[in-house]
Amino acid sequence: MYHAIVRRKVRALWRTVGSGAGGYREAVALAAPDVHFRFIGDTPMSADLRGREAFAAWFERFEETFPGLHLTLQDVAVQGPPWNTTVATRLHVRGTLADGSPYENEVMQWVRLRWGHMVEDIVLEDTLRLDRAYRRQAAARARA
DSSP, X not given: OHHHHHHHHHHHHHHHHTTOTTTHHHHHHHEEEEEEEEEOSSSTTOEEEESHHHHHHHHHHHHHHSTTOEEEEXXXXXXXXXXXXXXXXXXXXXEEOTTSOXXXXXXXXXXXXXXXXXXXXXXXXXXXXXXXXXXXHHHHHHHO
């Protein structure tokens, strides 16, 4: 029963977060004050951060860099007790870049919860595809 409740909450959260336009604030509100967030890779969006404020700042930067991207939850798996719950998600990213080109990517996320608070969030995305999109966004901004 507990896992079904968590899955339902994760699906609802990603409907909000994935729509953009500041929806990430709900995820930040669920984060523990010392949340550890890692966006794996070697791109300008990569991060290894601690704390709710740094987590929120990363999302703000992401939305500023990639306005209008939508993340759609494809699958969610939950295991563990309430004091050490693991949530794994598979997401699809879709949108249009500033130069008009389409962007699509796949994301895997690994989250650890303690009593309903996110204590760790690890995100893996195709970083080559993301880096190319980041460079296109930067070039479009430079032309504007």
